[in-house]
Amino acid sequence: MMQIGEFSRKTDLTIDTLRYYEEVGLIRPTRTTGNRRQYCTADIDWVNFLKRLKKTGISIQHMQRYAQLRYAGNQTIPERLTLLQEQETQLNIIMAETQGNLDFLHRKMILYREIQAKSSSTPNPPKN
Template identity: 80%
Template sequence: MLIGEFSRQTNLTIDTLRYYEEVGLLQPLRTAGNRRQYQTKDIAWVNFLKRLKQTGMSIQNMQYYAQLRYAGNQTIPERLLLLQEQETRLDTLMAETQASLDFLHQKMATYREMQKANLPEHYNPEV
């Protein structure tokens, strides 16, 4: 399929697809007239890239991952390591986010208790 159809199939703009090619994330085939020719398997690859982006993976690591992928299956150990490193980053982020949520929940519980106690208007909690 040509770039317009591929853009519709992946929900990425043509400019984004061209950028992905420019930075090495995509390597579409070319027709005899030098037009980009995408294959069905390229849709799965772009969807994977979109998921990597959602995990917060840096463009540099995505580029390295793409290089490894295009180099073949002998690079699976390196790709696995990249994914494990991203998993560690996400686990850390989740723990930090959970700690922040716990803090907010504790403060909200304090305020709810204060509301139930009908504290005087001039009462000022520490924060």
């Protein structure tokens, strides 16, 4: 078991962020008899999962729902799977848009390279 300072260092999240995550229901640390937060190594894995989930662009509301379902137990796996599938759909849309933007840039770069090649092979007119 570890207290919040050590947990903060191991998860690379600030203490304020960890307190916020607890406030909104994303994490549920146990408490000592003195009411200090305690975390275990499984909590590190959970926070790392949350950090990765956040990188997918998922909303805090969906993260909260996912956390509620996780804490409710394995009978909620179908609903958790649905949440992940919905986020996958969103990421696929973003990837398609990003690929379209990359294709646009590549076409423009090809055009500019062609113009450069033509202008470097054509002698420059004399300067007056």
